[in-house]
Amino acid sequence: MGTSKGKQEKPKRKPGRPRVENKIYKAPPDADYYRADDIAEIMGLSRSRSYKLIQDMRAELMSEGKLPKYFPLGRVPKAEFRKRMMLDD
Numbered sequence: 001m002g003t004s005k006g007k008q009e010k011p012k013r014k015p016g017r018p019r020v021e022n023k024i025y026k027a028p029p030d031a032d033y034y035r036a037d038d039i040a041e042i043m044g045l046s047r048s049r050s051y052k053l054i055q056d057m058r059a060e061l062m063s064e065g066k067l068p069k070y071f072p073l074g075r076v077p078k079a080e081f082r083k084r085m086m087l088d089d
Helices: 036-043 047-064 078-084
Strands: 033-035 075-077
Touching: 033 036, 033 078, 036 047, 047 075, 047 078, 075 078
Parallel strands: none
Antiparallel strands: 033 075
């Protein structure tokens, strides 16, 4: 009757959020933990490699009972990081 066999128009999508630049999230100087951006700067690694390092270190620390499960994700204690990476001042 009134239908055509051609392509139907797709509904227009709402515009998405604007692309956000990669922000650098560093821990405050008085914090007792490092974040991925801090570790990337200290060790000269990429941010993704720093996240992997944090993930591995957190798993080790939790299995040893040195880090509680409620410790914030994406962070590793400064003292343990410096000890394991042999970064003594």
